[in-house]
Amino acid sequence: xxxxxxxxxxxxxxxxxxxxxxxxxxxxxxxxxxxxxxxxxxxxxxxxxxxxxxxxxxxxxxxxxxxxxxxxxxxxxxxxxxxxxxxxxxxxxxxxxxxxxxxxxxxxxxxxxxxxxxxxxxxxxxxxxxxxxxxxxxxxxxxxxxxxxxxxxxxxxxxxxxxxxxxxxxxxxxxxxxxxxxxxxxxxxxxxxxxxxxxxxxxxxxxxxxxxxxxxxxxxxxxxxxxxxxxxxxxxxxxxxxxxxxxxxxxxxxxxxxxxxxxxxxxxxxxxxxxxxxxxxxxxxxxxxxxxxxxxxxxxxxxxxxxxxxxxxxxxxxxxxxxxxxxxxxx
Amino acid sequence: xxxxxxxxxxxxxxxxxxxxxxxxxxxxxxxxxxxxxxxxxxxxxxxxxxxxxxxxxxxxxxxxxxxxxxxxxxxxxxxxxxxxxxxxxxxxxxxxxxxxxxxxxxxxxxxxxxxxxxxxxxxxxxxxxxxxxxxxxxxxxxxxxxxxxxxxxxxxxxxxxxxxxxxxxxxxxxxxxxxxxxxxxxxxxxxxxxxxxxxxxxxxxxxxxxxxxxxxxxxxxxxxxxxxxxxxxxxxxxxx
Numbered sequence: 001x002x003x004x005x006x007x008x009x010x011x012x013x014x015x016x017x018x019x020x021x022x023x024x025x026x027x028x029x030x031x032x033x034x035x036x037x038x039x040x041x042x043x044x045x046x047x048x049x050x051x052x053x054x055x056x057x058x059x060x061x062x063x064x065x066x067x068x069x070x071x072x073x074x075x076x077x078x079x080x081x082x083x084x085x086x087x088x089x090x091x092x093x094x095x096x097x098x099x100x101x102x103x104x105x106x107x108x109x110x111x112x113x114x115x116x117x118x119x120x121x122x123x124x125x126x127x128x129x130x131x132x133x134x135x136x137x138x139x140x141x142x143x144x145x146x147x148x149x150x151x152x153x154x155x156x157x158x159x160x161x162x163x164x165x166x167x168x169x170x171x172x173x174x175x176x177x178x179x180x181x182x183x184x185x186x187x188x189x190x191x192x193x194x195x196x197x198x199x200x201x202x203x204x205x206x207x208x209x210x211x212x213x214x215x216x217x218x219x220x221x222x223x224x225x226x227x228x229x230x231x232x233x234x235x236x237x238x239x240x241x242x243x244x245x246x247x248x249x250x251x252x253x254x255x256x257x258x259x260x261x262x263x264x265x266x267x268x269x270x271x272x273x274x275x276x277x278x279x280x281x282x283x284x285x286x287x288x289x290x291x292x293x294x295x296x297x298x299x300x301x302x303x304x305x306x307x308x309x310x311x312x313x314x315x316x317x318x319x320x321x322x323x324x325x326x327x328x329x330x331x
Numbered sequence: 332x333x334x335x336x337x338x339x340x341x342x343x344x345x346x347x348x349x350x351x352x353x354x355x356x357x358x359x360x361x362x363x364x365x366x367x368x369x370x371x372x373x374x375x376x377x378x379x380x381x382x383x384x385x386x387x388x389x390x391x392x393x394x395x396x397x398x399x400x401x402x403x404x405x406x407x408x409x410x411x412x413x414x415x416x417x418x419x420x421x422x423x424x425x426x427x428x429x430x431x432x433x434x435x436x437x438x439x440x441x442x443x444x445x446x447x448x449x450x451x452x453x454x455x456x457x458x459x460x461x462x463x464x465x466x467x468x469x470x471x472x473x474x475x476x477x478x479x480x481x482x483x484x485x486x487x488x489x490x491x492x493x494x495x496x497x498x499x500x501x502x503x504x505x506x507x508x509x510x511x512x513x514x515x516x517x518x519x520x521x522x523x524x525x526x527x528x529x530x531x532x533x534x535x536x537x538x539x540x541x542x543x544x545x546x547x548x549x550x551x552x553x554x555x556x557x558x559x560x561x562x563x564x565x566x567x568x569x570x571x
Contacts, residue, residue: 011571048419052569073421084416086341088348100337101420145416 001026001153001183002047007056009042009207016042017207018056026152029179031194032187034204035311040187041081043204044157047185048078060153074103077151077182081158083142087131091122091141094130095148102149112148120144120174136167143174147182154178156186160193172197191307203310211310218310228272228279229258231295232286235266245289246270251278267294334422338430339437342404346438351403356442359396363389367449378457379540382450386467386538389446390530393439393475394503400438401482402496404431405565410490424565428558432483439475443468463540470537473550477529478503480557487564503529506553529553 001024008018017039024030034040045051046058049069058065060072086094095116096109104112117123120140125133130141139159146154160171175197178184188194195201195215203211203218211218234242239257246255254273272282279296286293346352366388371381408414417427450464478499485499486492506529513525525532526549533550536543 050415050418050569051571070421070423073419076419078415078419080412080415082412084411084413086345086413087411088345089341097337097341098416101334101416101422103334103421 001028001061002185003057003059003062004043004047005057007043007046007058008054009039009046009051010054015207017204018054020056020204020207020209022202022209022212024183024185026183027179028200029175029184029186029198031198031201032185032204033189033191033194033201033307033311034187035189038189038204038311039207040189040204041157042207044078044155044185044187045080047153048076048155049073050078050080074149075152077146077149077154079142079146079154079156079159081161083138084145085130085138085141088129090127090129091133092117092126094141095144098145099148102151104149109148112150116144116148119177121170136163136170139163139167139171140174143178147178150181152183154182154184156184158187158189160188160190168193203307205311218307226274226277227299228274228282229269229295229297229299230272230282230286230293231267231269232291232293233266234268234291236268238291239268241289242268242270242286242291245285245291246272246282249274249278249281249285251276251281334420335426335430335433338417338427339433342431342434343437346400346434352400352438355396355399356438356445359392359442360445362392363446363449366392371449371453378453378459379463381457382453382459382463382467383538383540385449385453386470387534389449390471390474390534390538393442393471394478394529396442397435397439397475397478398482398496398499398503401435401479402486402492402499404435404483405486405561406489406492406495410492418569424562427565428483428487428561432480432554432558435479435483436476439479440472443471443475460540466537466540466542469542469547470534473537473547474530474534477550477553477557480554480561481506484557484561484564487561487568507531 002022004020004022006018007020009016020039020043032040032043042051046053046065047060049065049072052066060075063071063075065072086097089097092113095113096106099109099112100106114123114126117126120143122137122140122144125137130138133141139162143154143156143159146156156175159175160168163171172193175184175186175194179199186194186198200212200214201218202209232242243255243257246252252272252274256271258269258271272278277298279298283293283296367385370384370388374381374384376384405414408417447464447468450459450467453459454461454464481502482495482499485502486495488498489495506527508528509524510528510531513521513523513528515521516524533546536546
């Protein structure tokens with residue numbers, strides 16, 4: 001469906017993306033994931049024929065976006081990060097306009113506009129002016145304009161950003177629902193927003209795809225070993241000693257203090273990353289050092305950490321180590 | 332072509348759903364009326380001279396109104412993000428430009444038609460030819476169309492409507508003072524500059540009811556040149 005080969009985009013001397021290569025199959029819901037500035041929007045804009053690439057090729061259904069952009073645009077529905085809504089128009093009128101703008105006959109709107117409105121829960125606001133809509137409804141109208149001409153590929157740039165928790169759940173269901181009729185490419189900088197929605201994730205870092213696969217595949221490939229969280233009874237002054245004890249255990253690759261809810265009651269919590277299960281050794285060593293163990297548990301590797309590791313952010317363990325260093329510095 | 336007309340229709344509706352269209356047309360008509368009374372009716376002029384005076388002053392009002400009406404055409408859409416919808420639809424840049432130009436041209440035409448009661452007063456109460464009125468109005472529409480194309484071009488250059496109207500006004504003023512520059516320099520460049528002036532030598536025939544092919548071609552060429560420039564600016568924007 002989409003073939004991207006050695007795609008590069010430069011803004012002046014600065015490289016925004018590339019060389020970027022990826023393939024997306026028909027019927028997939030693919031998440032494009034990356035921190036702000038990773039090149040997600042630039043990639044999507046090139047796909048939607050809004051922007052020309054500096055080099056490389058992008059083909060949608062075998063059609064080159066540079067050579068035959070009009071044909072590609074007919075097959076794509078695009079929702080940019082800010083929905084392109086004309087405030088003075090009524091919702092129904094706007095969707096009809098978007099349909100005709102994509103070269104569809106006006107008569108087709110009589111069926112398509114109510115059907116799309118029904119699908120996106122917009123039926124009750126079809127006669128409302130766009131300026132009177134809430135943020136959630138504006139996002140829905142944005143998606144509606146992207147699918148009103150029944151495109152094969154739907155490209156959504158951060159459709160969930162700025163929504164409240166209830167709207168996020170609804171939007172996830174909407175995006176998932178699109179899979180039945182369209183290939184969907186959706187971007188986000190927050191993993192949890194799209195990990196449940198997408199069949200596959202493409203992680204972008206500095207304009208390059210650094211990983212591709214399902215949530216499980218990424219997790220298995222990138223997080224070595226296990227993570228352990230433990231709580232002991234100790235004073236905050238004992239932090240360094242406890243960390244010394246833990247780090248001395250063979251197999252422990254990293255350890256750091258994390259904030260404890262019961263702080264002030266001589267309770268300290270730690271996070272350990274280890275190449276193997278070292279819970280028994282940790283328990284024994286801490287008992288031996290005179291620190292009563294209150295809790296010890298193996299935690300599943302969070303996908304957020306995988307994402308941060310790939311995207312160039314800081315993981316929970318790294319944040320803990322940094323916090324510890326900062327507290328030492330302050331002391 | 333249907334998509335071009337679709338854009339023009341939407342723009343025209345937008346003019347009337349926002350205060351801009353009504354305010355600009357109402358203000359221009361008010362100004363036209365004041366100028367007509369001041370320069371044509373309250374002077375001791377023959378009716379033909381009064382009509383020529385009317386066309387002279389109202390052409391300035393039409394140019395200003397065309398600039399105000401066209402400043403939003405692309406700048407506003409780029410500011411609000413709606414231009415992405417046009418840019419990612421199966422349209423060529425010229426279709427977007429022509430669609431938008433048609434809408435502002437229709438507004439200029441409406442403004443011109445609404446001012447027709449003033450020359451009609453002269454026609455009924457004085458001795459002016461119908462041809463003089465028609466030719467004068469053709470000049471209004473041509474000069475208004477050229478100014479609208481300049482305004483549209485300025486609007487493609489920026490996201491700010493304020494900057495767009497300042498740039499548009501600067502281009503218009505520069506083209507207006509060509510004839511002054513033409514008087515200050517030596518031949519043959521003085522003739523070139525005088526011929527390139529937006530108003531003076533090119534508008535004078537219309538003002539006196541003379542239909543000149545050269546002046547008509549000039550205004551159509553100015554409109555074409557700036558519309559062509561607008562298309563090229565939009566094409567270039569796809570790289571950024």
